[in-house]
Amino acid sequence: MLWSGHGRSRELVATTPEDRPLSVQIFSGRTEDLIRAAVWLQEQGYEGVDINMGCPMAKVNGSGGGARLMCSTDNAVRMVEQLIGAVRIPVTVKMRLGWDATTQTAPELAAAFEQIGVAAVTIHGRTRAQGFHGSVNRDGIRQVVQAVRSMPVIANGDVRTVDDAFQMLQDTGCAGVAIGRGAMLDPWIFRRIRQRVQTDAETGDGANTDPSPDEQMQFLEQHFELMQQQHAERSCVLFRKFAAWYGCTLGIPEDLEDRLRRFESAAEFARIVNEIRRRHGERARQVPTALLKVPNGPVEHW
Numbered sequence: 001m002l003w004s005g006h007g008r009s010r011e012l013v014a015t016t017p018e019d020r021p022l023s024v025q026i027f028s029g030r031t032e033d034l035i036r037a038a039v040w041l042q043e044q045g046y047e048g049v050d051i052n053m054g055c056p057m058a059k060v061n062g063s064g065g066g067a068r069l070m071c072s073t074d075n076a077v078r079m080v081e082q083l084i085g086a087v088r089i090p091v092t093v094k095m096r097l098g099w100d101a102t103t104q105t106a107p108e109l110a111a112a113f114e115q116i117g118v119a120a121v122t123i124h125g126r127t128r129a130q131g132f133h134g135s136v137n138r139d140g141i142r143q144v145v146q147a148v149r150s151m152p153v154i155a156n157g158d159v160r161t162v163d164d165a166f167q168m169l170q171d172t173g174c175a176g177v178a179i180g181r182g183a184m185l186d187p188w189i190f191r192r193i194r195q196r197v198q199t200d201a202e203t204g205d206g207a208n209t210d211p212s213p214d215e216q217m218q219f220l221e222q223h224f225e226l227m228q229q230q231h232a233e234r235s236c237v238l239f240r241k242f243a244a245w246y247g248c249t250l251g252i253p254e255d256l257e258d259r260l261r262r263f264e265s266a267a268e269f270a271r272i273v274n275e276i277r278r279r280h281g282e283r284a285r286q287v288p289t290a291l292l293k294v295p296n297g298p299v300e301h302w
């Protein structure tokens, strides 16, 4: 409900001038809602709009949105065409491979989207029925790449390392790779990939892309600073939910992680950060895979 001025939705699309170009994803089973949201985004200066056709959640699918749109291809194409006609900014689509193993409509949809002027599609290589289970079907993504002429297809799913990203490119022939959970596990994955690209092109110096302890601490501090700018007095409470993630990622000693989970002021945050710096290396760093929650179990109950 972006156009209604609903506080929570506006908060989700809050941004800064550095965060450009920025496209916002919207979802609905109703064309008029999508158009209203897209026009509002265009008026606010956002540079693109992405339609969610991949969400597997029952509450989104029940109203005809998300992955449900992939079940009725004519309807989906009509809807996207009307949206493209209503805005000047590029329209992209995020999809799964299809509803389930027997209805993999992504190649057909991608070909039709190209015809009507969709700027790019991103494919999560699972069906809606799979939820987040099983492995990503790169063959399925390749079929989407082969179904279009020149529209960029961005491949997505289970890319956690630089090698995964390059394997995805090689196996699917995609134009780019979208990284979700892998970026949360390793926020430095993008520069690692850039480094590999530059090294392969022999323009890079092969520098080590692992973040230094100082850089990791700057990341933590900057995260809190930005939250303060955006959320003011709520920032301490909101930041606490990242304590476990930082604890694992940066190897923060358990007692300090515990303090990060309870701190109540910026002054206390600064004291904790100083202490973390002083005691760096006390706790072995782990990959915080277990902290990445995905919707689980029968998709009807999400």
Ligand SMILES: Cc1cc2nc3c(=O)[nH]c(=O)nc-3n(C[C@H](O)[C@H](O)[C@H](O)COP(=O)(O)O)c2cc1C
Pocket: 025, 052, 054, 055, 094, 124, 156, 157, 158, 159, 178, 179, 180, 181, 182, 293, 294, 295
């Ligand atoms: C908690 C959670 C929320 C997500 N929300 C969205 C969403 O709002 N829109 C969307 O297109 N994909 C959403 N996704 C799916 C991801 O964009 C991505 O397609 C999926 O996680 C597979 O890629 P990954 O292995 O790189 O994470 C979400 C995934 C997770 C785990």
